[in-house]
Amino acid sequence: MSLYEKIINKEEKIALVGLGYVGMPIAVEFSKHVNVIGFDINKAKIEAYKNGTDPTKEVGDDAIRACTVEWTADESRLKEAKFIIVAVPTPVNADTTPDLTPVISSSEIVGRNLTRGAIVVYESTVYPGVTEETCVPILERESGLKCGVDFKVGYSPERINPGDKVHRLTTIKKIVSGMDAESLEEIAAVYGIVVAAGVHKASSIQVAEAAKVIENSQRDINIAFMNELSIIFNKMGIDTLEVLEAAGTKWNFLPFRPGLVGGHCIGIDPYYLTYRAEQFGYHSQIILSGRRINDDMGKYVAEQTVKQLIKADKPIRTTRVGCLGITFKEDCPDARNSKVNDILKELREYGISPIVCDPVADAPDAKRFYGVDLVPISAFRDLDCLIIAVAHREFRALTNEDIAGMFRDEENGKKVIIDVKGVRNRKELTELGYRYWRL
Numbered sequence: 001m002s003l004y005e006k007i008i009n010k011e012e013k014i015a016l017v018g019l020g021y022v023g024m025p026i027a028v029e030f031s032k033h034v035n036v037i038g039f040d041i042n043k044a045k046i047e048a049y050k051n052g053t054d055p056t057k058e059v060g061d062d063a064i065r066a067c068t069v070e071w072t073a074d075e076s077r078l079k080e081a082k083f084i085i086v087a088v089p090t091p092v093n094a095d096t097t098p099d100l101t102p103v104i105s106s107s108e109i110v111g112r113n114l115t116r117g118a119i120v121v122y123e124s125t126v127y128p129g130v131t132e133e134t135c136v137p138i139l140e141r142e143s144g145l146k147c148g149v150d151f152k153v154g155y156s157p158e159r160i161n162p163g164d165k166v167h168r169l170t171t172i173k174k175i176v177s178g179m180d181a182e183s184l185e186e187i188a189a190v191y192g193i194v195v196a197a198g199v200h201k202a203s204s205i206q207v208a209e210a211a212k213v214i215e216n217s218q219r220d221i222n223i224a225f226m227n228e229l230s231i232i233f234n235k236m237g238i239d240t241l242e243v244l245e246a247a248g249t250k251w252n253f254l255p256f257r258p259g260l261v262g263g264h265c266i267g268i269d270p271y272y273l274t275y276r277a278e279q280f281g282y283h284s285q286i287i288l289s290g291r292r293i294n295d296d297m298g299k300y301v302a303e304q305t306v307k308q309l310i311k312a313d314k315p316i317r318t319t320r321v322g323c324l325g326i327t328f329k330e331d332c333p334d335a336r337n338s339k340v341n342d343i344l345k346e347l348r349e350y351g352i353s354p355i356v357c358d359p360v361a362d363a364p365d366a367k368r369f370y371g372v373d374l375v376p377i378s379a380f381r382d383l384d385c386l387i388i389a390v391a392h393r394e395f396r397a398l399t400n401e402d403i404a405g406m407f408r409d410e411e412n413g414k415k416v417i418i419d420v421k422g423v424r425n426r427k428e429l430t431e432l433g434y435r436y437w438r439l
Contacts, residue, residue, distance in 0.1 A: 003082055003119065004189035007034050014190070015039060015081030017106050019049065019071075021334060022123060022158045023087035025058050029169050029194045031069045037077050038069040041109075046073045055362065057333050058160075078113035083190055086110065087123040087158060089264055091337075096271045096291075098127065100134060107135045111142025118151045119178075121187055123158040125269050127213060127276035128206040131155045132179070147179070154178040154187040155205045157212030173197045177208035216269035217287055222256045223266070224290030227297050230258040230439045234304070240439060241422050258439040259421060260301075260339035260389070261294040262328035267337060298342020301420055301439070305343075305385065306350050308416045308437050314384050317351035322380040322406060325390025326358040326366050330421075335365045340389045343420075344372070355379060360392050380406040385416040391423045400428060 006012040012035075016027040019040040027038040040046055048055055052065035070077070078084060088102040103124050110120055120139060122131050131154075136147045145151055159172045174195045178184030188199045202208040230240040240258060247253050261267045270291055274284040309319055328338040335358075347354055357377045358366065366372045380386070383406045388395060403424075407415045412433030417424065419438040429436045 002189070003117070003186050007083060007190060008193070010035050012082040013037055013080050014083045014085065015078050016069075017078070017084060017086045017110060018088035018102075018124075019045060020087070020089065021056050021058055022160050023085070024049070024054075024056060025160060025169055026085060026087060026123075026158075026194075027069045028059050028063055028067045031067045033193050036069045037081055038071045039073070039075065039078060041073060041075075043073045046071050055333070057360075075109050075113055078110060079115055082115070082118045084110055084114075084118060084120045085123060085156075086120065090124045090126055090268070090272070091264065092268050092271050098272050098275050100126070100130065103130065103135065104138060107138040108142050111139040114139060114143040114145060114151055116145065116150045119154060119183055119186060120151065121154040121156050123156055125157065125212050125216075125265065125272065126209055127272040128209040129276065131205050131209060152179055152183040152186075153205070154183050155208045156187065156191060157208060157215075159212075159215075170194055170196045174199045175202055175208050175211055176200070177202040177205045179205060210273075213269050213273045216266045217273055219256075220261060220266050220270050220294060221286060221290040222254060223259060223261055224293040226256045226258040227293050227439070231300065239426065241426075257422065258297075260297055260328075260342075262337045262339040263334070264328075264337055267291075267294065267339070295339075297439075298339045299346045301387075301418065302343045302346030302350075304437055305347065305387065305416070305418050306352075308418065308435055309385055312384070312414050312416050312435050314414070314416070319352060319384045320382060320408075321347065321352055321354040321385040321387065322383045323354045323356045323387040323389050324358070324377075324395050325361075325388070325392060326356050326370070326372060326374070327361045327390055327392075330391040331360060331393055333360050333362045333365075335361050335369060338370075341370045341372075343387065343389060344370070354387070358390065358392070359394055360390075382408045384408060384414075385418065387418040387420065388423060389420045391421040396423050400432060403429075404432070 014030050015037040016023045017039050019038050027036050030036045049064055049071045052061055054061050054064045086106050088106045091099045093099045140147055154177055156176045160169055174191050176188045176191055176199045178187050188201055191199055233240045270287050274287050277284055326340050327335045344354055355375050356372050357375055363374050366374055413435055416435045422438045426436055
C-alpha cells in the first residue's frame, strides 16, 4: 500500500511545520480529508489556534474551531507523521542576502523526529539547490537516516496569496517535485487530495525551486517598471494611471500598476535568485535594478508628500499628517516588511510625526516592528494631509464626506491627499479643492 493510500485511509498522518499565513491554511484544508498535526515553535500561536482564533484572518475563526488539526508545540509529535510539509518563512538579512535560519532550524527539528518511510516536502521559498544541498544533509545528520533509502524529500512551492479569498490553495495549480519518480508520484497524489486545480509535476526539485523564485521576481520587475514610469510622468506633469488606462486598451498590454512592494514574497524572493546567480559568477542587471527602484519608493512618496505640503504653504514641522494603513497589502493583517514604514521613517526625518490608523493590522506587530501606536480613525481630525497608503476595504468605502471630516476647515489648495494606491477619484477631489497626488 502506498503512503498516499495510508494517508487517505487515515493510517498515517500529515504534519505541517510552520503555521503562519501559508502553513496554517494548508493544515486546515488537509484536515477536511485526512489526519493532520499542526506544529509550530510559537506556543502563543498554538494556544490561539486551540482557542479557535485565527490571527492571520486567512481562514477565519469559525474554520479554526471546526477543523480537526491537532495543534501542538511539542516537536516529538512529528514522529507520528509520515508526510511532513515545511512551510516556514525565508527572510533576508540586512544586507539582502538570504537568511536560511528558519529553514535550517525547522530541518533540525524535523530531522530529530524523522522516521523511516517518511517524505519531507519543503514549501518555503528558496533558491535552487537549498532543499538537496542544505536541508537534506541536516535531515540525515539529525536523524541518522539516509536520504533515498530511509526517507525521501520533495519541494512544492507555496502559492497562497495572503488576504486573497479567490486564489487559494485549492484553486491554484500546485507545482510538485520529488527526488525520484516514486516520491514525485506520492507527493503529487497527496497534494491532489486538496488541490482541485490539479498539479504540475516538475522534472526536478531545482526546477520547482527556480519556478517559485522567478514568479515573484517577474512581478517585482514589472511593478518596478510601473514605478519608474510614475517617476518619469510625475516630472512631466502627466497622470500615470491615466496613461496606463489608455495603454491598457491594447490587448497585450500587461495590467500592472505602480505601488509599494513589501511583504515576505515579492520584495524578498528576487534576492534569493540574485544571490544564487552570483555564486555562479553572474551579477544581475535587470532584477537588482528593479529591486533598487521598488525599495526606494517609500522614500519617494514621502518626498513628494513634503513637496505637496510646501506647495500648500504648510509649515512642515507642525503639519498634521494621517496615514491610512500600515500592512504590506490590503485586507491582510500582516505588517511585516511593510514599505509603508519607509514613508513614515522619511517623514520623521523632516520633523513630521504622522498618526497611523489600520483596523486590519495586528496592532502588537505594528508596535514591535515599527514603534507605531495605531489610532482609531476617529482620531483623524484637523489633518493637513491624508496619506492613503493601503487600500483596505474599509478605507475604499470612505465617502468624500468622511474624508472632508478629517481635515481642517481651510481654503482650497491647503488640504493635501496622497493616494499611494490610486483608489480615489482624482477629478472629484480636485474639484472639491484638495491638492491631490498619486503614484
